[in-house]
Amino acid sequence: MDGERFLARVAAYRADGWRLSVINTTAVLPSDELPQGAFDISWSFALGTRLEHLRERVVPGEEVPSVSPSFPSAFLYENEMRELFGVDVTGIAVDLRGQLYRTATRVPFSPGAIRRRLEATGRLGDGARHAAKPQPRPTTEAGA
Amino acid sequence: MKRTIVPLGPQHPVLPEPLVLDLVLEDERVVDAVPTIGYIHRGLEAMVEKVEYTEMGFVAERICGICSFMHGMGFCASIEDIMGVEVPERARWLRLVWAELSRIQSHLLWLGLGSDAFGFENLFMHCWRMREEILDIFEATTGGRIIFSVNRIGGVKRDIADSELAGIAERLRALGERFAEIARVFRADPSIHHRLAGVGVLPAGEALAAGAVGPMARASGLATDTRLLGTHGYDRLDFEPVVEAGGDCLARVLVRLREVEQSIDLIRQLVDRMPKGDGQPIETRVRGLPDGETFMRLEQPRGEVVYYLKANGTKYLERFRARTPTFANIPAMISLVRGHDLADVPNIILTIDPCISCTER
Amino acid sequence: MSFFRRSPWILHYDGSSCNGCDIEVLACLTPLYDVERFGVVNTGNPKHADILLVTGSVNERNVEIVENLYRQMPDPKVVVAVGACACSGGIFARAYNVQGGIDRVVPVDVYVPGCAARPERIIDGVVQGIAALEGKRAAMAAGRRRGALRPQSGSQPAGAA
Numbered sequence: 001m002d003g004e005r006f007l008a009r010v011a012a013y014r015a016d017g018w019r020l021s022v023i024n025t026t027a028v029l030p031s032d033e034l035p036q037g038a039f040d041i042s043w044s045f046a047l048g049t050r051l052e053h054l055r056e057r058v059v060p061g062e063e064v065p066s067v068s069p070s071f072p073s074a075f076l077y078e079n080e081m082r083e084l085f086g087v088d089v090t091g092i093a094v095d096l097r098g099q100l101y102r103t104a105t106r107v108p109f110s111p112g113a114i115r116r117r118l119e120a121t122g123r124l125g126d127g128a129r130h131a132a133k134p135q136p137r138p139t140t141e142a143g144a
Numbered sequence: 145m146k147r148t149i150v151p152l153g154p155q156h157p158v159l160p161e162p163l164v165l166d167l168v169l170e171d172e173r174v175v176d177a178v179p180t181i182g183y184i185h186r187g188l189e190a191m192v193e194k195v196e197y198t199e200m201g202f203v204a205e206r207i208c209g210i211c212s213f214m215h216g217m218g219f220c221a222s223i224e225d226i227m228g229v230e231v232p233e234r235a236r237w238l239r240l241v242w243a244e245l246s247r248i249q250s251h252l253l254w255l256g257l258g259s260d261a262f263g264f265e266n267l268f269m270h271c272w273r274m275r276e277e278i279l280d281i282f283e284a285t286t287g288g289r290i291i292f293s294v295n296r297i298g299g300v301k302r303d304i305a306d307s308e309l310a311g312i313a314e315r316l317r318a319l320g321e322r323f324a325e326i327a328r329v330f331r332a333d334p335s336i337h338h339r340l341a342g343v344g345v346l347p348a349g350e351a352l353a354a355g356a357v358g359p360m361a362r363a364s365g366l367a368t369d370t371r372l373l374g375t376h377g378y379d380r381l382d383f384e385p386v387v388e389a390g391g392d393c394l395a396r397v398l399v400r401l402r403e404v405e406q407s408i409d410l411i412r413q414l415v416d417r418m419p420k421g422d423g424q425p426i427e428t429r430v431r432g433l434p435d436g437e438t439f440m441r442l443e444q445p446r447g448e449v450v451y452y453l454k455a456n457g458t459k460y461l462e463r464f465r466a467r468t469p470t471f472a473n474i475p476a477m478i479s480l481v482r483g484h485d486l487a488d489v490p491n492i493i494l495t496i497d498p499c500i501s502c503t504e505r
Numbered sequence: 506m507s508f509f510r511r512s513p514w515i516l517h518y519d520g521s522s523c524n525g526c527d528i529e530v531l532a533c534l535t536p537l538y539d540v541e542r543f544g545v546v547n548t549g550n551p552k553h554a555d556i557l558l559v560t561g562s563v564n565e566r567n568v569e570i571v572e573n574l575y576r577q578m579p580d581p582k583v584v585v586a587v588g589a590c591a592c593s594g595g596i597f598a599r600a601y602n603v604q605g606g607i608d609r610v611v612p613v614d615v616y617v618p619g620c621a622a623r624p625e626r627i628i629d630g631v632v633q634g635i636a637a638l639e640g641k642r643a644a645m646a647a648g649r650r651r652g653a654l655r656p657q658s659g660s661q662p663a664g665a666a
Contacts, residue, residue: 019368020355022439022450022467044439044450049373051439073354073475076179094178101182101504103565105601108187117193117601154570161519161527162567182566184521187602194599206596209525209621253528256535272535290525290621501524 001056003065014070018045023077025085027111036060037111068093086110145170161500177481185504192461208502209290213246214444216295222440222453223297234424235299236377244407249278250445251400254497261494262339299427313415320408327401340393344480344492354476358447358469363388363395370443381413396495446497468502512544516554522561525621526588538624551577556634562590563604575611581641583634586613589620
């Protein structure tokens, strides 16, 4: 992803008075095109009745810049992204160094961990089939 | 000056649930707070891998035992949105009745816990006695006091007879009169003012930057209320968001007091405006499998909740995420405790109305 | 009739509960149910407690806390597991971070079913807990007379002070 361009768009939301509503990560299971899997990350911003999303797909190991220069409160989301998903977020305002949650499974939502759990339940086929689906367009809930 | 670190929690008298804040102190003054959570982390979002989407609503409901109705409603509404299911008219109105009852129940619960933390145990008991009346209504209409399982994808499981709805409105009117007495104590008691006024002030600008939601944001003068979206049928009701300008602990109490009154009024409006007649359809039969994604927002007692669901055309969802209001309010809470005396920390934590099981899921 | 029967002190810990059972435990103390009129007191200090009431299941992080609280309580002591999650892990038994019921960590004397457990059931569970406590006290007293068994913690049987 293009970090600088992304941070500029985030800063524009901040300047226009938007609020960071949620950062959500979805793991994409490994497939032929994505041997290590990937993460679909969406940053959602709210203003009045509007909710808008920025979305990026990153592969494990790819650096994702923290949005804390614009939204310092993002640290909880970003620590969670790193601990539960294994997303490499850089420059988190309050870095909790892996101490936010302490889970039995390390990075339980990483593509590899999900794959292992699906294998254990014999449902891997279902998961792999949709992994290669095209990335959906970010949605806008304008005045919905 | 020498710095001391005082851990607060996981077991602490004001916290009904485990949360740890490492408070960095200079003398009695808090200079920083570092949160640690994970004591209640179950990993229920990952249960979508094992639980079919038709049953996942019951897991979603158990994200939290206080907002259980709203969590079930949010999950079902998200699936309905993805699948394009039209919910019967009656079910839409009934959901709002239960949703607003949940708000009254939750605020009475909080007002009680709050009074206990301010050192006013008598008021705690009064608030919880009133809360039992709301639980009675829940039990009579759903069969449960805490977990209701009354939401279904496509509608609700039980109807409430018109006569019963009129009875609920009447009970709430009477409750409102008794609540006015309690509200008067909260508003006028000098000891409550002494402990709360001017403590933990969150200016509007900071509340926005910190992403605060719900009563926390409204007590700082921000008129954010997800009900204003008009979704779920709120467009058919007349209300203004409850806003206070103070931004301090007292303002957060006042917002919740007024929201109890507001919800009683909203239920009266619902009962008045609901199309009459028993035996109307309350559930649409849902066929097929969901495919697609949605962001769904609801106003819970503690503020905006955001659900993200991604379905892939199988029985199992690919992703379920609930960003609960406490999760959004914790950064503001941490910035608030900085600069305050250690003795004020419990009140500041409590006035955000933290729900840890929601936060950690 | 001993002092347990009159006034058991209770320590409540929330494992990974959804709050439902905790709120019902708290509701037992408030005017409608009011267990304090029977002498049941909720304490925050494990060294004052006779009965450990646990709601919610055991997970990676709270396992040592439950163990720690139990260890600090004086003998004889009783554990009451409140709600489906504390009994077996409940609906969350299959979640990756949940290990199961609290009997994985500490011995449980009374299981209170329900999701969420109703206040009446919780009170009933405590009453059964008192009976178990009496049994343990009697066994300890008999052991002392024989000189064979000493209380593990070496403390007084900690009834209500």
